[in-house]
Amino acid sequence: MQLPESWLRAFVNPDLDTDALSHRLTMAGLEVEETATAAPPFSGVVVAQITEIAAHPDADKLRVCQVDDGSGEPLQIVCGAPNAAAGIKVPLARVGAELPGGMKIGTAKMRGVASAGMLCSARELGLSQDHAGLLVLDENAKVGQSLRDALDLDETVFTLKLTPNRADCLSMLGVAREVAALTGAPLSVPRFEPVPVTLDDRLPVTVQAPDLCGRFAGRVIRGVNARAATPDWMKARLERAGQRSISALVDISNYIMLELGRPTHVFDLSRIQGGLTVRWAREGETLELLNGQTVNLTPDVGIIAAGDVVESMAGIMGGEATAVTLDTTDIYLEGAFWWPEAIMGKARRYKFSSEASHRFERGVDFASVTEHLERMTRLLVDICGGQVGPLDDQVIKLPAREPVRMRLERCRRVLGVPVDRAEVERIFSSLGLVHEVEEGDVFVVTPPTYRFDLFIEEDLIEEVARIYGFERIPDLPPVAPARMLAVPEVQRGPHLLRARMAGLDYQEVINFSFVEEAWERDLAGNAHPIGLLNPIASQLAVMRSSLIGGLLANIVHNANRKQSRVRVFELGRVFMRDAQSADGDLSVAGVSQPQRLAGAAWGPALEEQWAVPARPVDFYDMKKDVEALLGVRAQGLVCVPDTHPALHPGRSARLLLDGQPIGWLGEIHPRWAQQADLAQAPVVFEVDVDAISTVPLPTPAEVSRQPIVIRDLAVLADRDVSYQDLLDTLTQTVRSNATLGIVRDIKLFDVWRDKSSSAAETSMAFRFWLQDRDATLDDATVEQCLARLLEALVSAHRVRQRA
Structure with missing residues (x-):
């Protein structure tokens, strides 16, 4: 929000210079993001008057002007502006002047005629975008005076960065209230005499939606001159506040909005057939807005209609059908209180924004509607004339x-x-907060009608802190002893998990917890996700129940930017419906919010190098990373083939840790990879953080000094027998037989199938590491051990030893 200092000081003029005022506002929560002068830097430009004007001898569109710049000697200047005329006062850039952008003025010849300077338009001086002709100055301007002094162009304009809760400060009056409270300077509200009613004309208005409109006021004004010129003082204030001057009727409406924080709307009365109806839109209705955009309305959008014709989008933007023009003579002036909940997010849905919706969705004063319309009526009649009807207020x-x-x-x-x-x-008194003090020094405050941010005790404490002054609060160190808490050795916190993933060559990402509904349906299999009442964007409409969709989007984003290898991970919460969840300090009834850790890899398994051939990352690369993440607990990790909506049906598995499901691992389903235009499917995993956050304490054991014996055993098993089945049998056999305690480790090192054979068998070769703690193993003991293991496999799975 841009705030001209002179306009603010017209309301309240504290004994502070510009820098001190800026600092005071910032420390009170109204951050002054930037200060700048009303016009960009330029020099050598003065007020001048055209005394004579003649046609250029060799150019139809140029004219030769004799100009008085106050120096006593007339200057000859060639000008092509269409509004150049004898007697008007205009800006003159003298020889040697420097204009915005670094343009320097010197003597020149234009089609053979000497020109000693340049007459300027508003755009050439950086004052506005108007380039239709010369900037015509007030006739009382002093010839020869610096233009910066004549138009007060060195005035400071503050740019305020307001937080969303301070809608009351989206106006000069609102900021002035704050300055008065901060400095004790008196507040001067504009005074005016209400315009006497001279007409009996009324426009009937019916409010059918009390949950949309809480108050509606308006009046008929006839005989206005829409072509009247906006006064220079008003135009200057509007332009310095960031509003472009359009026409008197529109400018006055914008002025009231900036001055008092009251968005209003002016209808062309001749275009309204019958009365107005305030209601919710009906399915299938459309509206052409003032910005030229045609929108399809939905039943949760408020409108103002005349019969079956939609005239405007309530509290957001007017329609083209009843817009005022320079030929308008009769108008209907409207001001209303629209419920913030009814306006919130509607403009963003249609991908535009408006000054009105920006204010109404945050809350606008509902007690001063008629007062503000009276002020606007006064300005309209003073500038445009007209006869005024009675003010209706519902x-x-x-x-x-x-x-x-x-x-x-x-x-x-x-x-x-x-x-x-x-x-x-x-x-509280300086802020206009009506209050009483009860027994025990309890303040009971009734919020003003323009404050929509005071609901709880902490809101009032914040008001005390702002006005008391944050700088007055002493900077004292805490007096509580800083006790170091012991970290359990068995606990691995989020920071350690992140460090582990970074050490495995993954980069951390942080995605929105809000995701597209299609992600939940397609990638998480969640048909009933938790929806948002007021999403920040139309596509971010539901809460995520899985991290996989966000990681897939990260890979697509990088792939579209020519990245050939992506490895990312995220640690964050997911949100699912859970009837067993109860309200708590960090929980919400009916919603489960577990933490998940997910990783995704796409592209080559390793960085490009000379020693290893390039190959794409696969299921087993990701499994290795998960095992490295789990550390010693990886011994209890089992991959069970299963199906997941996001994963390839034949290349995915449910992860079990010590028999408990902890997550998923697998390739992205080819359908989603093709939809994302990825030539290779990424590999992903997602695990529950709580399930992997504990590790067993290390158990010290004596290291055997005896040599290790290594033996291999290859067996032929039916193809429906998996490696995991064989490994489980071997492990169980070792645990149940004390004489097999010499088996230290078992690994699968070869898998082979004879494609030429019709037998549905698979050869799997196991390597065993055997070691006794007390004595060197002899061949008989080793062979006896392997025989028992083979016997267990034959008994359980009917395998055959391969020669």
Whole structure:
């Protein structure tokens, strides 16, 4: 929001210079993001008057002007502006002047005629985008005076960065209230005499949606001159506040919005057939807006209609059908209170924004509607003339101003400052907060009608802190002892998990918890995701129940930017419906919010190098990374073939850790890889963080000094017998037989199938490491051990030893 300093000081003029005022606003929560002068730097430009004008002898569109610049000697300047005329006062850039952009003015010849300077338009001086002709100055401007002094172009314009809760400061009056409270300077609200009613004309208005419109006011004004010129003072204030001057009727409406924070709308009365109806839109209705955009309305969008014709989108933007033009003579002036919940997010849905919706969706003062319309009527009649009808005001349903209680002792504890009762009373009074003090120094505050951000005790404590001054709060170190908490050795926190993933060559990403509904349906198999009431974007409409969709989007984003190898991970919460979940400090009833850790890899398994041939990352590369992440607990990891909506049906598995399901691992389904235009399917995993956050304590054991014996055993098994089945049998046999305790490790090192044979068998070769703790193993003991293991496999799976 741009804030001209002179306009602000017309409301409240504290004894502070510009820098001090800027600092005071920033420290009160109204951050001054930037300060700049009203016009960009330029020099050597003065007020001049055209005394004579003649046609150029060799150019039809150029004219030769004699100009008085106050120096006593007339200057001859060639000008091509269509509005150049004798007697007008205009800006003159003298020889040697420097204009915005670094343009320097010197003497020149234009079609053979000497020109000693340049007459300027507003755009050439950086004052506005108007380039239709010369900037015509007030006739009372002093010839020879610097243009910067004549138009006060060195005035400071503040750019405020307001937080969304401070809608009351989206106007000069709102900021002035804050300055008055901060400095104690008196607040001067514009005074005016209401325009006397001279017509009996009324426009009937019916409000059918009390949950859309809480108050509606308006009046008929006839005989206005829409071609009247906007006064220079108003035009200057609007332009310095960032609003382009359009026409008198539109400018006055914008002026009231910036001055008082009241968005209004002016209808062309002759285009309204019958009365107006305020209601919710019907399915299939459309509206052409003032910005030229035609929108398809939905039943949750409020409108103002005349019969069956939609005239405007309530609280957001007017329609082209009833827009005022320069030929308009009769108008209907409207001001209303629209419920913020009814306006919130609607403009973003249609991919545009408006000054009105920006204010209404945050909350606009509902008590001063008629007062602001009277002020606007006064300006309209003074500038455009006209006959005024009575002001109709319908109060349907207004927000209740619920009292907010604040304990003085609680305020002192939160701020850490012994603020006394009198100081708090002064602060609340300066802010216009009507209050009472109950027994025990409990302040009961009734929020004003223009404050939509005061609901709880902490809101009032914040108001005390802002006005008391954050700089007055002493910077004291904490007095509580800093005790180091012991970290359990068996616990692995999020930071350690992130470090492990980074050490495995993955880069961390942080994605939105809001995702596309299609991701939940297609990639998570969640037909009923948790929807958002007010999504920040139309495509981010539901809460995620899986991290896989976000990682897939990260890979697609990088692939589209010519990255050939991507390895990313994310540690974050997912959100699922759960009737067993109860309300708590960190939980919400009906919603489960577990933490998940997910990783995705795409492209070559290794960085490009000379020693190893390039190959794409596969299931087993990712499994190896998961095992490295689990560390010693990887011994209990089992991959069970299963199906997942996001994963390849033959290249995915459910992960079990010590018999408990912890997540998934596999390739992305070819359908989703093709849809994402990826030539190779990424490999992903997702595991529950709680399930992998504990590790067993190390168990010390004596290291055997005896040599290790290595033996191989190859067996032929039916193809429906998996390696995991054989390994489970071997492991169980070792555990159940004390004489097999010498088996230290078992690994699969070869898998072979005879494609020429019709037998449905697979050869699997196992390698065993055997070691006794006390004595060197002899061949008989080793052979006896392998025979028992082979016997167990034959008995359980009917395998055959391969020769």
